[in-house]
Structures are given as structure tokens and as C-alpha cells.
Amino acid sequence: WHARHDALTGLYNRAALAERLTHAIFVARQKGLLLAVCMLDLDHFQAVNDAHGNRVGDRLLKETARRLGAFITPQDAVARMGGDEFVLLLGEQADVPAVESRVRVLMQQLAAPYAIDDRVITTTVSVGVAVFPQDDANPDTLLRHADQAMCQAKSFGRNQMHVFDVQLDHAVQTQHTRQTRVARALHAGELVLHYQPKIHLRTGEILGLEALLRWQHPEQGLLGPQHVLPLIEDAELEVELGEWVLRQALTQMRHWTDAGMLWEVSVNISARHFHRPNFVERLKDILHTCPEVSPTRLELEILESAALEDMQYMRHMMQSCQALGVRFALDDFGTGFSSLSYLKSLPAETIKIDQSFVRGILDDEDDLTLVCAIVALAAAFQRHAVAEGVETPEQAARLLELGCERAQGFGIARPMPAHEVLSWARGHTTRHAAKAVQEAARRAAAAPSDHRR
The missing domain is CATH 3.30.70.270 (Reverse transcriptase/Diguanylate cyclase domain)
Known part of the structure; x- marks a missing residue:
């Protein structure tokens, strides 16, 4: 018994x-x-x-x-x-x-x-x-x-x-397994940064580059950020990865500085990462690891939707980072609930027009109207407007007509590994780039369109 x-x-x-x-x-x-x-x-x-x-x-x-x-x-x-x-x-x-x-x-x-x-x-x-x-x-x-x-x-x-809850537990376990795989990829050096140039449409000048995450998967090849970021959303790994991206981008900027290229580089920052109480101190520490790189050449991109969550806090955080010299861009602008008071409150130097609007500016009245409005807002508040997703000279020419002079997209250059950027830059002639846009503008002017204004 x-x-x-x-x-x-x-x-x-x-x-x-x-x-x-x-x-x-x-x-x-x-x-x-x-x-x-x-x-x-x-x-x-x-x-x-x-x-x-x-x-x-x-x-x-x-x-x-x-x-x-x-x-x-x-x-x-x-x-x-x-x-x-x-x-x-x-x-x-x-x-x-x-x-x-x-x-x-x-x-x-x-x-x-x-x-x-x-x-x-x-x-x-x-x-x-x-x-x-x-x-x-x-x-x-x-x-x-x-x-x-x-x-x-x-x-x-x-x-x-x-x-x-069996189904919930299965989902949690699956998510944990995927997060563990991403963490292993980070520590094994499988995650890399590719860089997409941003240019001045009128002159062809290279204004800077955006650092974009890629996963060099040993079995599946090169994967985009959509195969990484959703897996670690709201996890501690999201912050670890964000700091890794900052360190990698600054290290690469130092290498380009040694080569005489003082390009600005923008880095995407998640809402969870940016809302960390110690974000400013951590950013300061990371900046100190590359004293050769001026903080004014680093731009942090914050999603418009994230910026809207707590306007007062976001303003305070942005101003604290700007005190270090860092600049800000509001990414995917126009996809959230934009307002004049919101744009006035947040001290971002740049507004990035979401590519979903840019794609349709040649044949969609609504997209054209939205892009016009965003460019006008940027000018009114003395912010730079950067168009994302530019794929053709005709789109670039239309943007110039609307007053948007800065752009990036596959039509300008695809994201590329860091070691290819210098050779691309040497082969990119500002005269040729500007001429292509001007020629597209000339053709557009000669061909009447219902969408021209």
C-alpha cells in the first residue's frame, strides 16, 4: 500500500x-x-x-x-x-x-x-x-x-x-522552432545585408543606399526579409537582429568611407526595437564602435503605422536620436492614417512614398492623386520625398513632373551585396541616368494622356 x-x-x-x-x-x-x-x-x-x-x-x-x-x-x-x-x-x-x-x-x-x-x-x-x-x-x-x-x-x-489548447500549443511550438532557426542563421552568418541605391532623378546623383535584410539559406538560396521578419515579430530576437543590422551597416559605411564614398545609409527599425527604453543608449554605443562614420550619415526608417502608435513617445525618441546626429524617414507613407498634425508632430526629415502608389501613377487617377498630395505635403513641411518602387524611366519622369526628385527601385538598381556596390557606382553615370529620365519625360509630353495634369 x-x-x-x-x-x-x-x-x-x-x-x-x-x-x-x-x-x-x-x-x-x-x-x-x-x-x-x-x-x-x-x-x-x-x-x-x-x-x-x-x-x-x-x-x-x-x-x-x-x-x-x-x-x-x-x-x-x-x-x-x-x-x-x-x-x-x-x-x-x-x-x-x-x-x-x-x-x-x-x-x-x-x-x-x-x-x-x-x-x-x-x-x-x-x-x-x-x-x-x-x-x-x-x-x-x-x-x-x-x-x-x-x-x-x-x-x-x-x-x-x-x-x-492543442492547436495554439502547436502554433507556439512551430513559431519557436522557426525563431530558433532564424537565431541559428544569424549566429552562423547566413543573414546578410544587401543595399539598394537612392538617386536624384534630375541629376542622377547617388544620394545613399537602403540596407535590406537577406537570408542566404543553405538549401533554399537567397531569401527576402518576408522569410525572416514575420517569424521573429514581437520576440526578443527581433531586437538582437535589429542591433546586428545597425552594426553591419555602420561597419560597411566605414569600409566605403575608406574608399572615399561618403554615402548615407538607411536602416529599417521595428516598432518593438525602437520602443525599447534603452534604445537611445544602445544606439549611442553602436555608433561609438565606428567613430569614422558620422552619425549624420545614418538614417533610421520607421513605418508610418508604428509611428502612429504613441505620437508623444515617438517624438521624444526621435528627438533623442537626432541629438546624436541620426536622421529619420517615415517609411511606406500613405498606408496609415496620415494627417497634417501627425506630420507636423514627428520630426522626420524624409517621407518615403509607398511603392503601391508609385506603381500606378501612369494609369491610376487615385494613385496619382495620392502621390501628388504626399509630394505637396513633404514640400509644405520642408521634408524630402523619396519614391519607392520606381521601375521605369516613365515613372521617374512622371515623379519629376510632380516635384519628387528622389527615388529608388528596381528600375534604378536592384538591392545588391555590399561588395558589388562600388562597381555599380563606378558604372552608374549621373549623365546617363538623368538623360534616360529626360528622354522619358520628352516622350510622355509628346503623347497625350488622360492621366496628365
């Missing part, structure tokens, strides 16, 4: 529970019914021990065990795991609502006052539930899932029940 039962409460111990659980899973599978594995933990049990002593605490555990024993049916089983944790097996259940109903009844019974010596003790329980076969796991995993659900119940404020 002693080998299978808990000495204090007389309930099954862990060894006996393992046998009962294995048998209960077999019965549930044979009968096509549900088995609920419930992990119970007394709330604030340590406080009872501290206030009344261990003897009263032991009496409370024994009385809890008695109530549990009175609650179960022949198809059920109950065991003490140790401390103030118990496991209840509810066998042959029809469905999850039936399980939840029984657990709520039990929670009410266990919450009734306990008369111990001359004291009245009140306590509650937090309950985590794993249901087989929805959770088609082995006994150890079912117990672990019930324990995880119990911890979740406690996080809700105690005296709560939580049923383990």
Missing part, C-alpha cells in the same frame, strides 16, 4: 498515477470517450503555512484530499503530486463542456471554508486541464500540458480553470 499511496493524504502517489493514467487512456480510446487530466494547485498555500504553521497546512492538504476523494466516481482517480499539487483523472467524459462543468463544481466544493482546530481557512484552486484524445499525447506529455494549463490559469488571477 505504501508504495502506491501518498503518506500524508492516502491518495495515489506518482507511481500509481502513472499506471492509472495509462489504463485510463486505453479505456478512453476503446470506448471513444474523453479523458480529462486535471492539475490542481491550491492558491496561496504558502501563505497558510506562513500564517498558521506547517501542521495547519498539512491538515488543509488532508482535508482537500478528503473532498477530492468524495468527489470522484469509479471511473475517476486522484493523486497527490507533492506539495499542494493534485492530479484528478476524469474518465469517460462525453465532451469538453461536460469536463468544464464538473471541474467548476469541484472548484466550488474546494473553495468552501475549512474548519481546522479553532480556525476557519479559506482557499481556492487553480486548475489546468488536458483532454484526451483531442490532445493525443502520451501520459507524461498530458501531465505536462495540464501543468502548463494550470500555470496559465494562475496567470489569469487564480481561482481559474484553463483547458490546454
Whole structure:
């Protein structure tokens, strides 16, 4: 008897529970019914021990065990795991609502006052539930899932029940696996930066470059940021990667400086990274690692949608970074809920017009109107406007007509590895680039269009 039962409460111990659980899973599978594995933990049990002593605490555990024993049916089983944790097996259940109903009844019974010596003790329980076969796991995993659900119940404020969500757990595990793979890629040197030039459309002058993340995957080849960033969104790795990008970009800027190229480089910063309380101090430390590079040549790109989340805080953070010399661009401008007050409040030097609008400026009145408005706003607030996604000389010429003189896109240059930038720059003649745009403008002027204004 002693080998299978808990000495204090007389309930099954862990060894006996393992046998009962294995048998209960077999019965549930044979009968096509549900088995609920419930992990119970007394709330604030340590406080009872501290206030009344261990003897009263032991009496409370024994009385809890008695109530549990009175609650179960022949198809059920109950065991003490140790401390103030118990496991209840509810066998042959029809469905999850039936399980939840029984657990709520039990929670009410266990919450009734306990008369111990001359004291009245009140306590509650937090309950985590794993249901087989929805959770088609082995006994150890079912117990672990019930324990995880119990911890979740406690996080809700105690005296709560939580049923383990198999699909959610699978999604969490999958996400964790993917994040681990990205972390391994970062530390193995598989993540790299490519750089896309930005030019002045009228003169062809190279104004700077945008650093863009790429994954040189050993099996799948070169992957874009869409294969990395969604996997680490809102994870700590997002901040680690953001700092790595900053360090890599500054190091590359130092190499270009040594070659006599004083280009400006823009780096995308996620909202989570930018909202870190120590972001400015960390940025300052990273800038100090490359003293040869002037901070005024570094531009941080913040998504318009992220900037709208907390305008006052964003303004403060941007001004703190600008005090270091760093500049800002609002990325994908026009995709959020832009307003004049918003543009006035945020001290960004540059507005980047989203490529979804730029693509349609030759044949879509709405896109043309939006681009016109954004360029006018930028001019009114003395900000630079940069058009993204420029693919043809005709688009570039139309942008020039609208007053937008800065652009980037595949029609100018595709993102390229750092070692290719210098050779591209030497082959890029400002005269040729400007001439192509001017020729496109001449052709557009000669051909009437319903979309010209």
C-alpha cells in the first residue's frame, strides 16, 4: 500500500498515477470517450503555512484530499503530486463542456471554508486541464500540458480553470522552432545585408543606399526579409537582429568611407526595437564602435503605422536620436492614417512614398492623386520625398513632373551585396541616368494622356 499511496493524504502517489493514467487512456480510446487530466494547485498555500504553521497546512492538504476523494466516481482517480499539487483523472467524459462543468463544481466544493482546530481557512484552486484524445499525447506529455494549463490559469488571477489548447500549443511550438532557426542563421552568418541605391532623378546623383535584410539559406538560396521578419515579430530576437543590422551597416559605411564614398545609409527599425527604453543608449554605443562614420550619415526608417502608435513617445525618441546626429524617414507613407498634425508632430526629415502608389501613377487617377498630395505635403513641411518602387524611366519622369526628385527601385538598381556596390557606382553615370529620365519625360509630353495634369 505504501508504495502506491501518498503518506500524508492516502491518495495515489506518482507511481500509481502513472499506471492509472495509462489504463485510463486505453479505456478512453476503446470506448471513444474523453479523458480529462486535471492539475490542481491550491492558491496561496504558502501563505497558510506562513500564517498558521506547517501542521495547519498539512491538515488543509488532508482535508482537500478528503473532498477530492468524495468527489470522484469509479471511473475517476486522484493523486497527490507533492506539495499542494493534485492530479484528478476524469474518465469517460462525453465532451469538453461536460469536463468544464464538473471541474467548476469541484472548484466550488474546494473553495468552501475549512474548519481546522479553532480556525476557519479559506482557499481556492487553480486548475489546468488536458483532454484526451483531442490532445493525443502520451501520459507524461498530458501531465505536462495540464501543468502548463494550470500555470496559465494562475496567470489569469487564480481561482481559474484553463483547458490546454492543442492547436495554439502547436502554433507556439512551430513559431519557436522557426525563431530558433532564424537565431541559428544569424549566429552562423547566413543573414546578410544587401543595399539598394537612392538617386536624384534630375541629376542622377547617388544620394545613399537602403540596407535590406537577406537570408542566404543553405538549401533554399537567397531569401527576402518576408522569410525572416514575420517569424521573429514581437520576440526578443527581433531586437538582437535589429542591433546586428545597425552594426553591419555602420561597419560597411566605414569600409566605403575608406574608399572615399561618403554615402548615407538607411536602416529599417521595428516598432518593438525602437520602443525599447534603452534604445537611445544602445544606439549611442553602436555608433561609438565606428567613430569614422558620422552619425549624420545614418538614417533610421520607421513605418508610418508604428509611428502612429504613441505620437508623444515617438517624438521624444526621435528627438533623442537626432541629438546624436541620426536622421529619420517615415517609411511606406500613405498606408496609415496620415494627417497634417501627425506630420507636423514627428520630426522626420524624409517621407518615403509607398511603392503601391508609385506603381500606378501612369494609369491610376487615385494613385496619382495620392502621390501628388504626399509630394505637396513633404514640400509644405520642408521634408524630402523619396519614391519607392520606381521601375521605369516613365515613372521617374512622371515623379519629376510632380516635384519628387528622389527615388529608388528596381528600375534604378536592384538591392545588391555590399561588395558589388562600388562597381555599380563606378558604372552608374549621373549623365546617363538623368538623360534616360529626360528622354522619358520628352516622350510622355509628346503623347497625350488622360492621366496628365
